[in-house]
Amino acid sequence: xxxxxxxxxxxxxxxxxxxxxxxxxxVCEDLNVAGTTTNRRLTADGYDFVVVASRxxxxxxxxxxxxxxxxxxxxxxxxALEPIMRKMDGAWIGWPGDAGPAxxxxxxxxxxxxxxxxxxxxxxxxxxxxxxxxxxPLYHDVIAPPAFRRPWWDAYVTVNQRFxxxxxxxAAKGATVWVHDxxxxxxxxMLRELRDDLRIGFFNHxxxxxxxIFAQLPWRRRIVEGLLGADLLGFQRQADATNFLRAARxxxxxxxxxxxxxxxxxxxxxxxxxxxxxxxxxxxxxxREDVKERAREIRQLLGQPERVLLGxxxxxxxxxxxxxxxxxxxxxxEGRLGPETVLxxxxxxxxxxxxxxxxxxxxxxxxxxxxxxxFGELGNPPINYLHQSFPRDEMAALYLAGDVMLVTxxxxxxxxxxxxxxxxxxxxxxxxxxxxxxxxADELNGAFLVNPHxxxxxxxxxxxxxxxxxxxARRRMRVMRRRVFDYDVAHWATSFxxxxxxxxxxxxxxx
Ligand code: F6P
Numbered sequence: 001x002x003x004x005x006x007x008x009x010x011x012x013x014x015x016x017x018x019x020x021x022x023x024x025x026x027v028c029e030d031l032n033v034a035g036t037t038t039n040r041r042l043t044a045d046g047y048d049f050v051v052v053a054s055r056x057x058x059x060x061x062x063x064x065x066x067x068x069x070x071x072x073x074x075x076x077x078x079x080a081l082e083p084i085m086r087k088m089d090g091a092w093i094g095w096p097g098d099a100g101p102a103x104x105x106x107x108x109x110x111x112x113x114x115x116x117x118x119x120x121x122x123x124x125x126x127x128x129x130x131x132x133x134x135x136x137p138l139y140h141d142v143i144a145p146p147a148f149r150r151p152w153w154d155a156y157v158t159v160n161q162r163f164x165x166x167x168x169x170x171a172a173k174g175a176t177v178w179v180h181d182x183x184x185x186x187x188x189x190m191l192r193e194l195r196d197d198l199r200i201g202f203f204n205h206x207x208x209x210x211x212x213i214f215a216q217l218p219w220r221r222r223i224v225e226g227l228l229g230a231d232l233l234g235f236q237r238q239a240d241a242t243n244f245l246r247a248a249r250x251x252x253x254x255x256x257x258x259x260x261x262x263x264x265x266x267x268x269x270x271x272x273x274x275x276x277x278x279x280x281x282x283x284x285x286x287x288r289e290d291v292k293e294r295a296r297e298i299r300q301l302l303g304q305p306e307r308v309l310l311g312x313x314x315x316x317x318x319x320x321x322x323x324x325x326x327x328x329x330x331x332x333x334e335g336r337l338g339p340e341t342v343l344x345x346x347x348x349x350x351x352x353x354x355x356x357x358x359x360x361x362x363x364x365x366x367x368x369x370x371x372x373x374x375f376g377e378l379g380n381p382p383i384n385y386l387h388q389s390f391p392r393d394e395m396a397a398l399y400l401a402g403d404v405m406l407v408t409x410x411x412x413x414x415x416x417x418x419x420x421x422x423x424x425x426x427x428x429x430x431x432x433x434x435x436x437x438x439x440x441a442d443e444l445n446g447a448f449l450v451n452p453h454x455x456x457x458x459x460x461x462x463x464x465x466x467x468x469x470x471x472x473a474r475r476r477m478r479v480m481r482r483r484v485f486d487y488d489v490a491h492w493a494t495s496f497x498x499x500x501x502x503x504x505x506x507x508x509x510x511x
Pocket of ligand 1: 054
């Protein structure tokens with residue numbers, strides 16, 4: 001850890017006043033919800049590396065009536081950042097995932113965790129509203145119509161401010177702060193106003209839309225300015241970075257040159273850093289005898305079909321699940337696929353209180369019911385549909401059990417399921433049908449690429465993938481495995497942080 005932190009409290013107060021003027025809402029006191037008022041101040045020292053993400057990398061587990069425990073949730077981001085966090089003395093700021101006051105900061109698996117509390121109204125207006133009913137559909141090509149509600153925006157400002165404030169409190173002098181994703185786009189700007197000694201990076205995990213779509217957002221300029229508080233902006237694909245650069249020119253009227261935005265006294269770089277997985281760790285799980293045995297058991301439970309098609313998604317309208325089911329249903333109806341080819345469709349529950357997600361669930365389940373009703377035999381449904389989430393080992397077994405992986409989003413920042421499937425196929429068998437509208441399509445050259453809107457084209461691709469010769473399948477899989485193992489999550493995190501480190505030292509006062 002570094003020594004005493006730089007900004008004196010009057011500097012913080014000054015920044016607070018200027019933020020209040022800019023954003024209209026500011027919460028300096030009352031950072032906790034549900035009645036606990038605290039007047040937090042910067043601590044005397046802090047952490048050299050601070051991750052700010054909408055969620056904490058743990059799940060709350062209720063042990064007993066009066067005791068709350070936390071279970072490590074090994075998501076991609078925490079896997080990537082864990083080693084760095086330990087080495088650099090890191091803290092992670094995030095929301096525990098339910099309404100209520102923030103838990104006291106705590107240590108879990110060697111990481112210092114700082115919870116941000118959200119009230120029930122903020123969960124509704126910030127998380128379900130602005131994040132998942134405005135920004136999510138807007139940033140995914142308006143597949144569902146985004147709703148623009150001013151109280152949701154106000155909640156977004158308030159909650160982003162709370163995250164920024166917590167980051168300002170936790171970061172040591174000159175620390176690196178890495179902010180993540182669309183839920184927290186105002187944090188870089190707010191944080192810079194609180195602490196101009198920090199190096200700030202931001203990574204957007206989802207697509208950044210073309211300007212014609214982004215321009216619909218009533219608060220487009222505020223979002224662009226918020227993001228430009230960072231020194232480095234990371235996007236999944238070059239196309240996303242290019243879209244952002246255009247937004248900086250059009251929405252904020254700022255000049256750009258190459259990948260750099262000239263934002264007053266500061267230059268901000270926008271570039272692509274495609275996110276990845278811990279391929280070696282997953283491959284290791286898939287090599288385990290118990291996992292392979294479970295994969296054999298899964299196929300047995302399905303009645304030993306000749307071929308297993310597999311879809312694994314969060315139940316989200318961006319994932320193209322309905323299009324995929326339509327293609328599979330038509331292939332069965334036309335007799336191009338018969339009972340020897342079954343489909344496993346895992347659709348894990350997500351954002352269940354948001355209306356579009358409730359509607360989607362109904363639609364998907366009606367389609368599954370129709371196909372199963374039409375083509376099923378007793379004890380042998382064509383689609384094994386699971387509206388559940390599974391632990392990692394079971395996922396690996398499913399990946400091993402699937403001959404053809406169907407990843408058909410209408411839009412997806414990256415899609416890590418595609419990479420996970422490839423990582424698990426240690427024997428180089430299997431085939432991947434992949435939507436060209438995913439970030440993964442830029443990298444996985446051995447996939448059978450599809451436009452999911454073109455149902456006939458998708459049907460042909462499924463047949464080609466299902467009937468590909470073992471030799472050709474191996475050739476394709478080898479190409480994809482090389483990519484997934486060479487460009488793994490450690491490479492992703494290191495290349496982002498190395499690029500961030502190249503940014504000249506912050507000069508306090510030059511905001
Ligand atoms: O980047 C998209 C993302 O926020 C992921 O980080 C996350 O796994 C997924 O969407 C679901 O997010 P949540 O459950 O927080 O809405």
